[in-house]
Amino acid sequence: MTHSNHNDHDHHDHDHAGHDHEHNHGKMPIVLFFIGLAAFIVALLIPDSIWKNILFIVTMIGTGYHIIIEGFGDTIRNTRKNRKFSPNIHILMTLAAIGACFIGDFFEGALLIVIFAAAHFLEDYAEGRSKREITNLMKMNPTEARLLKEDGSYESVEVSTLKIGDRLQVLNGDQIPTDGVILTGYTSIDESAINGESIPREKTIGDDVFGSTINGTGSFTMEVTKDTQDTLFAKILELVNQSQSNLSKTASKIKQLEPKYVTAVLILVPIVIVASPFLFGWTWYESFYRGMVFLTVASPCALAASAVPATLSAISNLAKHGVLFKGGSYLSNLNDIKAVAFDKTGTLTQGKPTVTDFFFEESVSINDSERYLDIIVAMEKTANHPLAAAILNKFTPTEIIEVDVENIIGRGLVTIIDGVEYQIGKPESFTNVGASIAEHNETYAHEGKTVVYFSRDNHVVGMIAMMDVPNENAKGVIKYLQSRGIHTVMITGDSEVTGQAVGRQLGINQVIGNVLPENKASIIQDLQSKYGVVAMLGDGVNDAPALVTADIGIAMGDGTDIAIDVADAVLMQNDLTKFSYAHKVSHKLNNIVWQNIIFSMVVVVMLVIMNFMGNMDLPLGVLVHEGSTIVVLFNGLRLLLPMKN
Missing domain, CATH: 2.70.150.10 (Calcium-transporting ATPase, cytoplasmic transduction domain A)
Structure with missing residues (x-):
């Protein structure tokens, strides 16, 4: 993984309003804002005079310092960079204020800049809040x-x-x-x-x-x-930085639309001013005034703030819950998934065998069965494999027995106690098997369980069944996804029988067994062609090709840096409920963004219509217009709150 300081990158790509919010405003604009605000208050208190208008001009320069700089500065810079006229929202407000002064309405021009600047600072604070929620990890770097x-x-x-x-x-x-x-x-x-x-x-x-x-x-x-730059925490910080520069599709489209929208408004304003006296019978003063109101209320401030603050808030929410996304695009795509493919081992299951059943022949007494379990534990203590660990975790011996055990290829574990030979091994290692043992073996095999036999002097007297049991949260997550109409698939390298057995327990829609790791990616492609957007959950190591092929690759991280490298998102614990939580957040994000877009455009249309009807003056237009931006911002910040299960 390439390590770089993402803080040094050009953050223009994720500007939420096309304003260059990554400008280092510092303290100067805030100081000037309050100087301008003081001038505005004084101007309101003194009688009409040239000094009143001078104070209004001081107000516009002071409170609007950064608005004017960013309006003209960014427009010139972006125009050069894009080699075409690329204006931003700030230039609309600057021109509207200048226009108001031009016709002698210094109060309206000053009020416009004061309210817009205050809303702009609040907007910076709102986006900064969601970024701080994400990057508070940075402060924890030892x-x-x-x-x-x-x-x-x-x-x-x-x-x-x-x-x-x-x-x-x-x-x-x-x-x-470290x-x-x-x-x-x-x-x-x-x-x-x-x-x-x-x-x-x-x-x-x-x-x-x-x-x-x-x-x-x-x-x-x-x-x-590990070297400092390779630690898990360093990788998380890198991931967090990536998430802030990767926009959702909606946010990217809004950002691309903004200069075109602003250009259209700049073209329409002179047309409105020139045509209105002939169309509506307005005076030239009223026509120019209405043009300035149109310039203000048609500005797409709220639209520009519809997506990115909300997306950053959602990413922040998930980061605090141990779910890391590499960007807003992956999070917004999660809402669109039509199918989810799960790796079985370690994702849908616990990743290690557990004893589920044990059985002794009817002829074996309770005392003998306890004795046999003590012998089995004593024999398995000498072994070093997962099945032995499962048996030792399950059974507590009543008597500690010391035995010499031989591991014989083709037979398994063999020991002799008091002249009697005991053996533990796979069913195919035994020939003297009673009907009840064979019947139970068939039942367990159908349930996808691994069975070992236990024999006394070559006669099988008991058996133990084990399986990699389902993750305790998996069934609920599968049920949630299906309730959303999402097709669920389990992909496993285990036999079809084992896979189907686990699938039945989970209620999963489709099980694909006997799959080699290199074939998982082609299965994902098949699912994509059949269902559309597909997410893949795996452990991030042998599932890497499938995670990359899926529209959204989600690694069950449990704190592994390999998972962070290969996936689009990481569940930092092997907790599947985090995935359903992420899907709920993605769904809510999608709803909030569209609420914001529709609300912001309805407000603009309403204000424009009222302006042409002669029912909208500049102060009221500014208040309603900037108020809609603040409503949109706080609606997005709701995503910082934890979701209810």
Whole structure:
């Protein structure tokens, strides 16, 4: 992954109003705004005179300083850059204020600039709020670490100087400096900055720890395993920066439309002024005044603010819930999905076998069955494979038995206790199998379970069935997607029988088994041709080609940086409910953006019609027009609030 400082990039691409909001306004425009506002208040209090008009002009220059600079400056700069006339909204307001002064209405011109500038600052604040919600992670980047020196002492060093292999001490309450592995100690760590999980995780020797997470009450030493720029937190910051520069389709279209819209208004204004005396019988003064009102109320301020603040708020909301999107386009596309493909292992299931059933022949007494389970546990303790771990997690022995176990190829585990041979192995390793055992084996196999037999002197007396059981949240998520009319598919490399068994438990629409990793991408293409927009959820490693092929690739991250590299979005924990939450946020985002677009255009049309009917003066037009922008902004900021389940 290429690491770069996205903060240095040209952010013009994600300007929400085509205004260059990434201008560093600094304190000067705010100071000038209040000077201008003071001049405006004084002007209102003194009687009509030349000084009153001079104060109104001071008001326009002071409060509108950044409006004028951005209006003319950005228009000239963008025109040169695009090699065609590219005006922005600010120039409309500047020209309207100049026009009002030209006909002697200094009060209206000053009021227009005061209200527009105030709304502009509020707009900056609103967008800044949603950006701050996203980038508050930046403040958590640790700067210092306690480095263990060769003589056993500790030295405080800059995190940026750490190298792989360095040993660090982390005290209780410290911020963990970088990614690494615990060498000594035991603690609990708040990893909410990484995965959105509020409950601290217990950690001890051999466990991974991540930079920028918060250590609890314990202290430990750790070894650095990654360079600073390769840590999981660094990748998350990079992802966050990407998300702010990647616009949704709607926001991109609005941004492209703005200069064309503004140009059309600039062309129409002189036509309105010249034609109105002949069409409506207005005086030249009234015609010019109506032209200035039209210039103001037809400005697409609210339209320009319809999409980006809302999108940033939605991305922020999801980031706090452990769902990271690489951009607004992926989040808005999520609302359009018609099918979702899931990898089975580790996505729909827990990713490890669990004992689901065990059975002994009817002739085996309760005491004998307990004895057999003790023997099975003693034998499996010597093995090192997932099935053994599942058995040891399931059964607690009543008596600890010491045994010598031999792992024989073709037979499995074999031991001799008091002259009796015991064996654990696959069903095909045994020949002396009773009817009840065979019947249960057939039932378990149909349910997609893996079975091992247990024999005494070559006669099978018992069996244990295991399977990779479904993720506890998977069924509810599948049900939610189907309630939205979304087709659900499970793709697995396991046998069709195993896949269908899990699919039945989850109620999934379609199961495709015996799939090689390299064939998953072609299955995604087939789903796209049949259903349209397709999302793929996988673990981000062997599912990489399918994640890239899907319209939206979503990695079940559980804190892995590989997942962040390959996917369009990452669930920082293997919690499928985060996916349904993201879909709900995407749906709400789509609704809010269209609410904003329709509302903003209705207000513009209404104001334009009232202006031509002679029922709209400039102060009222400015108030309603800028009020609609503020309504749109706060409607978008609603997406910062957590969604109800």
